[in-house]
Amino acid sequence: MANGGRLAVASAVGLRDDFDGSGLRRLARLSGDANQVRRLLALAVIYDGGARHAAAQVGGVGLQTVRDWVLRFNTSGPDGLLDGKAPGPRPVLGPEHK
Template sequence: MGAAVGITRVDLTASELRKAAQREKDSSAARRMLALALVLAGTDRRTAAESCGMDRQTLRDWVHRYNA
């Protein structure tokens, strides 16, 4: 199983990311936000990635981009 990825950016909570995803017109961006929300909520990387239609490496890359 993959190592945990951590979100260090704290300006949005998991709930706020989910709300932003609901308002997002771009479905790909909405899926990324939902995956990030799952990680913030403590979901493991595999589950978060699979539930949002991406692989673990892609989610890891998006977490790093989000943190930056």
């Protein structure tokens, strides 16, 4: 181990500062998407000073998933917590065959 026998611990990714816990709870009340609601509520726990493992319990997920949500939220705001639409299967026929 390179740190004199100690394990390296990754630092937590901070949340953007243009939102707060009460704002995320307000957005959760207005959202019609259940997955976005639980993600917003989980991040509200962190904004309110709660631990990441408490946010993971609220969201029903693991710590890595909470970290992924934080990264998505930091990049795209509340819309980043919506489920993306899967692209679906590739068409069998190409444009030249249609």
